[in-house]
Amino acid sequence: MTEIGWPPSGRCRFVLAARSFGITVLRLLRLTTPDAFADWYAASRAYTRHVADGMDFTGADALDGDRIATALGDAPEELSPAAARSVATTLLADAAFSEPYCEWMPVWYEIGLLAPVRYADWRLRRVAGAVADASDATVTAPRFSRPRDVRIDGDPALAGVSGFCERFLLADALLHLEWFVHVATADGIAVPDDLVARTRRESLAYYAGTRDRLSPDVRRFQALLFSDDAWVRRVDTAYDLDSRLFGLWERLLATERRRLEST
Incomplete structure (x- = not known):
């Protein structure tokens, strides 16, 4: 992997994007009830x-998303337990995602986004709880890895990863x-444990720069996973956010997805 730095001018662009994200969160204040998250769930x-x-x-x-x-948009209180579990689990996972993600990033990124992502976390958890309770569905939130939880080839996870783009990916x-x-x-999809373990191991080494390539099935899996650029674009459009930070995320994710698809 070639190191991609983050020049001062790029950091300035990020600061503007981070401020835009604060505005984005304010726009999301209107999403206070489960039905308001129908488009969000649909994208996820x-x-x-x-x-x-x-x-x-x-x-x-197994489920018709x-x-x-x-x-969810019409009558969220009438969701079946399986549907409510899918919705609530998805929203809980989205809620829990951002703060651990920030810990992987440079300090200036984490500081800029910590307050907005904690608010988004709180809002999503409240809505997820309401959906689950209405249908008596049992759901759990994932625990995402933080840098302190991970070692790569025996070294701290971020020991050799310093650039913004490298950490992001x-x-x-x-x-x-x-x-x-x-x-x-939670949606009833069988994900092979061996593939998950290999994808985790190979991806950590690859994106930390200690592995030259991904095996074909792991590369295929990651190329699909990096299609989260479509999620970013869909949420940004559905809620008319016009977020600079969402735009930045979308570009970085789409670039990596296309690179993986072409190799």
Whole structure:
């Protein structure tokens, strides 16, 4: 992996984007009830289904995400336990994702986003709890890896990873894997344990710069997982956020997805 630095001018652009994210969170204040998260869930479920279909995982079609999203928007209190579990688990996973992600990033990134992501976490957890309680569904939140939890070839996870882009990709390669496994399992999708273990091990080494390439099935899996650029774009559009930070995330994710697809 070639190190990609983050020049001062780029950092200035990020600061503007971070401020935009604060405005984004303020715009999301209007999302206070489960029905307001129908488009959010639809985007997340579409991502889960896309990855599962791409990997030919059993159970990808066990739930009709479009129908659940419509029901969530129309009458969330009438969701079946399985549908409510899918919605609540997805929202809980989204809630728990951002703060650990920030810990993988440079301090200036973490400081800039910590307060907004904690608010988003709180809001998503409240809505997820309401959905689960209404249908008496049992759900759990995932625990995402933080840098202190991970060692790569015996060294601290971030020992050789300093650039903004390198940290961004390393964090996403690990955390979107963990997100997918948790949500897919709740949706009845069978994700092979061996593939998950190899994807975690190879991806950490690859994005830390200690491995030259990913094995073909892991590369295919990661290329699909990096399609979370579509989730970012879909949420940004659905809620009319016009977020600079979402735009930055989308560009970084899409660039890496295309690179993996072409190698």
